[in-house]
Amino acid sequence: MSHHPSPVPLGRTRVKLAVFAALAVVAAVAGLPAPTVAALALTSLAIPLAVALAGGGGLLRALVRPGRRPPGRTGRAGGRPPAPTGVRDGRGPGVRSSCGP
Numbered sequence: 001m002s003h004h005p006s007p008v009p010l011g012r013t014r015v016k017l018a019v020f021a022a023l024a025v026v027a028a029v030a031g032l033p034a035p036t037v038a039a040l041a042l043t044s045l046a047i048p049l050a051v052a053l054a055g056g057g058g059l060l061r062a063l064v065r066p067g068r069r070p071p072g073r074t075g076r077a078g079g080r081p082p083a084p085t086g087v088r089d090g091r092g093p094g095v096r097s098s099c100g101p
Helices: 010-030 034-064
Strands: none
């Protein structure tokens, strides 16, 4: 079974979900008009729905459980591949420092 990259950037989406949910709570506590609170709350509910429609249940679980990697995502943070083996001190493969082990 092959995995495809996530169609939705989960890190940014998770931040947007948290911001809209927090704004909905703040709006309700501050006594803002009901349509404003409803719009913020409905946006907070629409974000997970959109993620589920775009990537299925696995991507939705990855959105609400940030400790897990989304399906199809590999590598390190920032998209950089790990350093090649044998590279030391940035001088090329297999070159060792004369000062250390």
